[in-house]
Amino acid sequence: MSKNVLVTGGAGYIGSHTVLQLLLGGYRAVVVDNLDNSSDVAIERVEELAAELGGNLSFHQVDLRDRSALEKIFAQTKFDAVIHFAGLKAVGESVHQPLLYYDNNLIGTIVLLETMAAHGCKNLVFSSSATVYGWPKEVPCTEEFPLAAVNPYGRTKLFIEDICRDLCRSDSEWNIILLRYFNPVGAHPSGYIGEDPRGTPNNLMPFVQQVAIGRQPALKVFGNDYSTKDGTGVRDYIHVVDLADGHIAALRKLSDPNISCEVYNLGTGKGTSVLEMVAAFEKASGQKIPLIKVGRRPGDVEVVYASTKKAEHELNWKAKFGIEEMCRDQWNWASKNPYGYRSPNLNLN
Ligand code: NAD
Ligand code: UFG
Numbered sequence: 166m167s168k169n170v171l172v173t174g175g176a177g178y179i180g181s182h183t184v185l186q187l188l189l190g191g192y193r194a195v196v197v198d199n200l201d202n203s204s205d206v207a208i209e210r211v212e213e214l215a216a217e218l219g220g221n222l223s224f225h226q227v228d229l230r231d232r233s234a235l236e237k238i239f240a241q242t243k244f245d246a247v248i249h250f251a252g253l254k255a256v257g258e259s260v261h262q263p264l265l266y267y268d269n270n271l272i273g274t275i276v277l278l279e280t281m282a283a284h285g286c287k288n289l290v291f292s293s294s295a296t297v298y299g300w301p302k303e304v305p306c307t308e309e310f311p312l313a314a315v316n317p318y319g320r321t322k323l324f325i326e327d328i329c330r331d332l333c334r335s336d337s338e339w340n341i342i343l344l345r346y347f348n349p350v351g352a353h354p355s356g357y358i359g360e361d362p363r364g365t366p367n368n369l370m371p372f373v374q375q376v377a378i379g380r381q382p383a384l385k386v387f388g389n390d391y392s393t394k395d396g397t398g399v400r401d402y403i404h405v406v407d408l409a410d411g412h413i414a415a416l417r418k419l420s421d422p423n424i425s426c427e428v429y430n431l432g433t434g435k436g437t438s439v440l441e442m443v444a445a446f447e448k449a450s451g452q453k454i455p456l457i458k459v460g461r462r463p464g465d466v467e468v469v470y471a472s473t474k475k476a477e478h479e480l481n482w483k484a485k486f487g488i489e490e491m492c493r494d495q496w497n498w499a500s501k502n503p504y505g506y507r508s509p510n511l512n513l514n
Pocket of ligand 2: 367
């Protein structure tokens with residue numbers, strides 16, 4: 166019998182790609198999302214992409230903090246596991262509105278964990294972030310590195326990681342996998358689902374994509390005096406479909422009864438500079454990206470990339486795509502959906 170997975174935040178960027186991989190992998194998925202930073206069009210498109218398996222998806226527009234609504238969803242279905250993506254994620258916004266972040270991310274998670282426990286579902290995969298490594302002393306970052314948070318968003322990730330570790334210590338029935346994502350980019354190769362940020366994008370590739378389609382005049386390159394190959398910041402970009410597959414690998418690992426609380430990096434292990442990423446995108450799209458060199462963005466880290474050994478050995482998962490495919494698929498999504506899910510209707514074929 167196929168397994169039932171509850172996916173919080175499943176209408177969002179990483180969530181929608183993961184839900185598609187779940188359906189294609191034979192799982193049944195129930196999505197809970199308040200659509201604060203997403204669109205129900207993403208859910209419709211996932212359903213279409215999954216073809217005959219699309220019937221195994223259901224969606225509830227519910228806020229995680231709405232305990233009684235969540236309770237009803239758990240009462241209807243016995244879940245084998247939960248993948249918890251739902252949360253706010255804009256670093257700058259978290260600095261200006263910390264209570265919004267603590268309320269949404271922490272209270273949402275606590276209500277979810279309490280409801281799971283009440284219904285005897287104690288298997289969880291949680292979206293953590295490489296942000297918990299702060300400014301790492303060296304690279305690649307291994308899962309054992311000391312943890313630090315430098316902004317309220319990062320603190321919500323650290324707090325939730327700690328809550329999960331405490332929970333597993335208190336009750337051996339809990340099995341939790343914390344996935345620390347590096348920099349997810351790209352889109353599904355169909356160009357049918359992708360990242361659709363509200364307002365001006367904060368992250369590099371959504372911004373580059375908007376420059377390419379003429380929604381922004383130029384990319385501001387934050388800092389050119391870092392001690393890196395070309396002076397710009399270096400990150401570990403990972404194709405969102407590889408990242409989605411990492412969640413399927415984590416779900417498989419959850420069936421091992423002795424895992425308690427485990428943490429895995431999901432990255433490629435390769436560092437790419439801002440200028441290298443822009444060059445790869447220009448090549449993939451044939452579009453020129455005008456650049457304006459400006460000062461460093463406050464709080465930015467110089468170089469971050471993952472050690473991927475633990476995930477490779479224990480999850481049997483490894484990223485398959487390189488930056489060429491990431492940029493190709495990012496451009497395919499952007500050119501077909503210049504205004505994201507608000508673009509005119511797109512036919513799947
Ligand atoms: P996203 O904003 O596209 O998706 C998050 C989804 O959660 C959205 O659809 C939003 O509407 C929903 N949501 C937020 N608060 C909710 C609540 N209280 N109740 C119900 N739904 C709620 O973001 P994403 O990029 O897909 O990120 C998913 C997760 O991965 C987040 O937890 C994020 O912090 C984490 N993460 C993202 C990145 C990244 O660069 N994208 C990196 C590391 C970690
Ligand atoms: N950058 C620019 N111009 C821009 C945007 C970004 O030059 O307009 C540069 C940044 O300075 C950095 C690189 O591009 O060197 C990547 O920046 P992103 O904002 O895309 O990604 P970050 O690594 O800074 O942060 C992201 C998420 C965080 C998360 C972190 C680790 O935004 O939430 O990855 O997972 F914590």
